[in-house]
Amino acid sequence: MSLSADYAFTQGSLQDYADCARRFELRYIKRLRYPAPEVKQALEFERRMRQGNRFHKLVQQHVNGTPADLLGRSLDDDPDLARWWDNYLNGDLDSLPAQRHAEITLQAPLGGQRLVAKYDLLALEPGGAAVIVDWKTGERVPARQALQWRLQTVVYRYVLAQAGAHLYRGPIPPERIRMDYVYVAQGTQRHSFEYSAAQLAADEARLLEMIQAIGAAAAFPLTEELRRCKFCMYRAFCDRGEAGDLRDFEFDEEVEGDEAIDLDFDQIAEIEF
Ligand code: SF4
Structure with a gap:
């Protein structure tokens, strides 16, 4: 398969490739939107997705300066959201670097392609820490090793190191970068992942290998791990059985959108190729 030079990889598309x-x-x-429900409880699933979106909009508004008490007044209709919001506010936000960028998108070149990352929050202190924060509204916190290996962790740190200099007023040393996941349904704890030059080199090699493999692929086989099909919208298309149960779904916002399709390139902070 040949990829056009402006094809943009995201953590979501690479994770999809890694999964299947x-x-x-x-x-x-093929850009198919096959309408199989991802879980059995389709209506509840949609409600949860809307809740997740609403939470992320609240965070964005708060980071951009809307007072928390004003935003909190609108949450009486949704006890879950109100609890997530409390956990967000109690999550020691003051300890994060003061220069904040919500919902910002960066891109970096890699292997002749573009690698794009859209961040919930970048909190930076030029010359000091560069913290990526990603809020999740899912009930289940993945094992630490799984989070570390996840392509979101890999892509987000790598793209910030390669493309964040204009925000940091100079190149960001990998050792200054940290990625925090906060599962607000589970409290205020941050699951933090530091970075290093050695990790950056290893991640770059992994990403490059994936991008080259996709570019050279003659076929795209179905995964042999059937558990991955339970929550996949293409299940019926692949004749891979019924939807999984919502209670087993690892809920986060990565399934919300098809990032490669929905990205607004006008919003991306450009860097020179
Ligand atoms: S349903 Fe098809 S596309 Fe989805 S994970 Fe299974 S094999 Fe892959």
Whole structure:
């Protein structure tokens, strides 16, 4: 398969490829939107997705200066959201560097392609810490090792190191970068992942290998791990059985959108290729 030079990889598309090459092909190459529900409880699933979106909009508004008490007044209709909001506010936000950027998108070149990351929050102190914060509204916190290996952790730190200099007033040393996940349904704890030059080199090699493999792929086989099909919208298309149960779903906002399709490139902070 040949990729156009302006094709943009995201953590979501790369994670799809890592999980199932066929899913990558259907979603990002054939651009199919097959309407199989991702879980059995489709209406509840949609409600949870709306809740997650609403939470992220609140955070964005708060980071951009709207007072917390004003935003909190609108949450009486949703006890879950109100609890997440409390946990967000009690999550020691003051300890984060003061220069804040909510919902910002950066891109970096890699292997002749573009690698794009859209951040919930970048909190920076030029010359000091560069913290990526990602809020999750899912009930289940993945194992630490799984979070560390996840392509979101890999892509977000790498893209910030390569493309964040204009925000940091100079190149960001990898050792200054940290990524925090906060599962607000589970409290205020941050799950933090530091970075280093050695990790950056290892991540770059992993990402490059994936991008080259996709570019050279002659076929996109179905995953042999059937558990991955339970929550995949292409299940019926692949004849891979019924939807999984919402209670088993690892809920986060990564399934919200098809990032490669929905990205607004006008919003991306450009860097020179
Ligand atoms: S249903 Fe299974 S095999 Fe088909 S695209 Fe989804 S994960 Fe891959």
